[in-house]
Amino acid sequence: MLTAWSAVELYPYQDASVAEIRAAFRRGVRKVLYVLPTGGGKTVIFCFIAEQALRRGNRVLILVHRQELIEQTVAALSQFGIECGIIAAGYEPSDGLPVQVASVMTLVRREVDGFDLVIVDEAHHAVAGSWRGVLDKLTNARILGVTATPERLDGRGLGDAFDEMVIGPSTAELTHLKYLVPAVVYGHTTYELKLDYASAKTIMEKATADTAAQTFVDLVLAGDDFGADEIETLRNLASDISRITKRSLNRKLNDARRASRGTAGPDGAAHAAELLQLFNEQYAVVNESGKAKVYEEVRDPLLERNVLIRIHFEDLKKFYQNLFVEVVDNEGNMRTRPAGDYWLDHPDRRQYLGGVVFDPTGKTDPEHWNLWSGFAVEPRRGDWGLMQDHIRKIICRGNDDHYEYLLNMTARMFQQPNRQAEVAVVLRGPKGAGKGVFCTQLVKAWGQHGAQITSSKHLVGNFNNHLRDCVMLFADEAFFAGDRQHEGVLKGLITETILPIEGKHVDVVFVRNMLHVYMSSNSEWVVPASHDERRYFVLDVPDTRIGNRAYFNALYAQMESGGLAALIYDMLRRDISGFDPRDVPSTEALVEQKQLSLDSLDRWWLDVLERGFVWRSRHGVDTFGGWDEFVSTELLNGSYLQWCRESRESRSKSRVELGVRMTKMYKPVRPRKSVITGEVEVRPPKAADSELVIKKYHMPGYKVLSLGEARARFADIRGVIGGWRQIDEE
Numbered sequence: 001m002l003t004a005w006s007a008v009e010l011y012p013y014q015d016a017s018v019a020e021i022r023a024a025f026r027r028g029v030r031k032v033l034y035v036l037p038t039g040g041g042k043t044v045i046f047c048f049i050a051e052q053a054l055r056r057g058n059r060v061l062i063l064v065h066r067q068e069l070i071e072q073t074v075a076a077l078s079q080f081g082i083e084c085g086i087i088a089a090g091y092e093p094s095d096g097l098p099v100q101v102a103s104v105m106t107l108v109r110r111e112v113d114g115f116d117l118v119i120v121d122e123a124h125h126a127v128a129g130s131w132r133g134v135l136d137k138l139t140n141a142r143i144l145g146v147t148a149t150p151e152r153l154d155g156r157g158l159g160d161a162f163d164e165m166v167i168g169p170s171t172a173e174l175t176h177l178k179y180l181v182p183a184v185v186y187g188h189t190t191y192e193l194k195l196d197y198a199s200a201k202t203i204m205e206k207a208t209a210d211t212a213a214q215t216f217v218d219l220v221l222a223g224d225d226f227g228a229d230e231i232e233t234l235r236n237l238a239s240d241i242s243r244i245t246k247r248s249l250n251r252k253l254n255d256a257r258r259a260s261r262g263t264a265g266p267d268g269a270a271h272a273a274e275l276l277q278l279f280n281e282q283y284a285v286v287n288e289s290g291k292a293k294v295y296e297e298v299r300d301p302l303l304e305r306n307v308l309i310r311i312h313f314e315d316l317k318k319f320y321q322n323l324f325v326e327v328v329d330n331e332g333n334m335r336t337r338p339a340g341d342y343w344l345d346h347p348d349r350r351q352y353l354g355g356v357v358f359d360p361t362g363k364t365d366p367e368h369w370n371l372w373s374g375f376a377v378e379p380r381r382g383d384w385g386l387m388q389d390h391i392r393k394i395i396c397r398g399n400d401d402h403y404e405y406l407l408n409m410t411a412r413m414f415q416q417p418n419r420q421a422e423v424a425v426v427l428r429g430p431k432g433a434g435k436g437v438f439c440t441q442l443v444k445a446w447g448q449h450g451a452q453i454t455s456s457k458h459l460v461g462n463f464n465n466h467l468r469d470c471v472m473l474f475a476d477e478a479f480f481a482g483d484r485q486h487e488g489v490l491k492g493l494i495t496e497t498i499l500p501i502e503g504k505h506v507d508v509v510f511v512r513n514m515l516h517v518y519m520s521s522n523s524e525w526v527v528p529a530s531h532d533e534r535r536y537f538v539l540d541v542p543d544t545r546i547g548n549r550a551y552f553n554a555l556y557a558q559m560e561s562g563g564l565a566a567l568i569y570d571m572l573r574r575d576i577s578g579f580d581p582r583d584v585p586s587t588e589a590l591v592e593q594k595q596l597s598l599d600s601l602d603r604w605w606l607d608v609l610e611r612g613f614v615w616r617s618r619h620g621v622d623t624f625g626g627w628d629e630f631v632s633t634e635l636l637n638g639s640y641l642q643w644c645r646e647s648r649e650s651r652s653k654s655r656v657e658l659g660v661r662m663t664k665m666y667k668p669v670r671p672r673k674s675v676i677t678g679e680v681e682v683r684p685p686k687a688a689d690s691e692l693v694i695k696k697y698h699m700p701g702y703k704v705l706s707l708g709e710a711r712a713r714f715a716d717i718r719g720v721i722g723g724w725r726q727i728d729e730e
Contacts, residue, residue: 008080011179013169014045020166021049021144029164031143033123035150036168039180042146043076046119049144050099051080058116059098061141063107063134065125065281073101073121093378104134110377110447111560112137120145125281126161133299135161212242213252272325272342279343280350283316284369287355288509295356295369300466306448307465308356308371310503316340358469358511360417360449371469375568376447382566386555387438394434395427395541401585402539409537409581410442411574413516417449417471421516423534423581424494428526428589429541434552439474439518441559445568446472465503467493468511475519490527493517494535529593530719534582538589595720601653601661602718604643609711610722614639616646617679621689624679627710630669632701633659634677665717666702666710675699 010018017034024032036042050060062084064070070088077084077099085094087102087110094100100115104125118138123145125131135143145162174180216238235249286295294311311319317340325342329335343349354367364370396402409425427435443450450472457463467473473493493499499513519526527536545551559567584590598606608614614631615638617624637655644652653661662668678694704710715721 008044008048010044010048011041013174013177013179014041014048017045017166017168018049024164024166025142031145031162031164033145033147033150033162033165034168035147035165037171037174037180038148040148040168040174042148043073043121046121046144046146047073047076047080047082050077050117050119051082053117054082054098059114060100060117060119061112061115061138062099062101062119062121063104063131064101064121065104065131067103069121070101070103077101089374104131105373107134111564115141117141118143123147123162124149132161208242212238213244213249216249217252272327275325275339276343276346276348279339280348283311283343283350285344285349285351286369287353289355289507291507308468308503309465313344316344358514360471360514373448376445376450377565377568379569379572380562380565381569382562384558384563384566384570386558387441387563387567390434390555391438394545395438395539397540397542402587405537405585406539407571407574408576408579409516411571411576412579412581413442413471414568414571415574415576417516418512418514420495420497420513421581422495423584424490424517424519424527424536426527426536426538426589426593427518427520427541428524428538429520429522430543430546431522432546433541433543434545435520435541436474436476437552437555439476439520441564441567442472442518443474445564450474452476463502465501467499467515468501471514471516473515473517475517477521477523490517491535525593525596527593527597529590529597534584536590536593537584538587538593540587540589591720594718595722598718598720599653600644600647600649600651601640601658602720603647604640605661605714606720606722607643608639609707609714610724612707615676615679616642618681619679619683619689619692621679621692623676623689623693627707628676629705630671630675630701630703632675632677632696632699633662634696634699634701636662636701638678662702665713666704668700669703670698670700672698675701 017036021032021034034042034045036045046062050062053060062073064073067088070086074084074086082099083097084099084101085097087093087100088106089103112134115138118135118141120126120131120135120143124147126135126145143162150165169177171180216234238244238249282296284295286293288310292313294313294316296309296311297306298309300307317338320340321338323339324336325339326334326336327342352367352369354365356369356371357364358371359368360372362370362372364372391406392398392400392403396406406425409421409423412419413421427439429435440452443452449469451466451470452474454476493513493515494517496513498510499515500508500510502508527538529536529538595606612627613625614628615624615635633655637658640658641652643649659668674695674697676693677696677699680692680694683692705713711722711724
């Protein structure tokens, strides 16, 4: 809000710049970039524009990227009589104020809306991943970027972020008009010589031997775009006329450059300081298992989240071997150094000799780079009742035990994100049933630390760098339960305490596993569930809400209007004392997943128990149609191989594996009597049925008891109840 109308008066060139910016907006240009040299008053100009917007009843957001810039911007706004709120870590929110100054790293994790004008300070950062993530959310606001350097260190322009550029007066113009003192910018020369030799000679000829050296210095300091070739030409002219050696001229020029430091112009030292700052924002030297590596945080366009990439020192130097900075050496002489070398050797480079960690508790010391950046929105009391109803009535089908367990699992993730989940939540149902509604909101709540993936390679593939700082992982149709190769990887993601992280062409690092996996699928078989499975909480979502757009629109609207913040607020305060995630409720959906996950031995024996006999007689012998309390191992193995042929099971288990499996369920015995071991393959002419049955004496086998007892034993040990037929066991 305005506490008073400001009396700040702009310089004529600032007035002209404001007029050009307004004209661009009036033409319908939405994203305008304003370029003005350092010292030209960019802050004054955008504060004036913010004041004008505020007078018209508009809401204004000013984006900055450093703590000191927040304080400088707030101070500048106060000169215009503008009271503003601050959106950044450590500041109390003042949402009611129409002007907000925000840290871009804070807004990366939040929803941004309701602003009419967005001002981007230091706009050369606008194409970086975190900045683009924020600006992409501001689809309705006009955007004004201000910068002194409309090109980044990596050579990328700003055309992708802005539609039109308004260019203010140059350094030379501002110096000529006495708004700036003479200044020099140093950089690598890639353009042709611009100095006119005859004109330079004329200037030098007017100077005496006593003044030629000073004339040379003045020309160099006044020419803000002189390259090394141009300076060399001036130096030769000055030396010829004044008879002063080039070494003396260099010393005089260096003395003048050092004396000019601290002025408003971007001299060599200022350029070096700016380069150090920009490098520190983009890179950090990190201790990775005893090796020094450069880390860069970049935006993954597929996952729409930031990931870390590792760079070798030599590669970083090569990236910037065509960018130079002039620095003063120990002897007081100016020396040109490649930018990469300069930053790597600088004592104030950003570095974390303790390494990179992901610690949601925020207890990391300054020697470590903590990737934790907080929730996407600030937790606040509010209403998310529609989502709660959806979880209870749709996802949990009205089952209170399932509802309480699911909310406790979710609350544990928010309250104890540094602990692994131990159990994955699995939602199965048809398309459009609403099974992913809850999961996508959880991903949204976690911001940088939430990820939604739709490809199995992002879940169980070799390259999993995106999981390094992930807490909430939503695998949406991203896993095929029948892929035995990936089964162990998925189980490791859920239960292993250590997670190997592997990027392309870099060494594997090991981090603490904090993943909380939520899965959804419309497939019948979703997860490989063993008979004693405790890793999955599986729910079947009904189709009762398919096609009900009004229902889902209202739900999403509530979540976007404070519901998400309320969800986080309630989950952080939910009482989960005594909750053990391993006490997974048994659901019909989990039992079905177990049945679909059975191997060939279990599927064969389940089929035997369902049909009520072991051997399918090839000759129709009635003896094999009943159930015996003892079955020989030989007959069991023959029955299993018979089933494999009929079921076209290409990879059958061995007889030893069959024996181990049966021993786990039934008592092995070896009765001293003749027992059935098989059936003859070819029926002899006129042979009786009894002659087709093969029997042997004192053969090993298993006491499977009655059919009902055999079924109960299998259901108890293997965790699967079949579709039992009613068989007369008499």
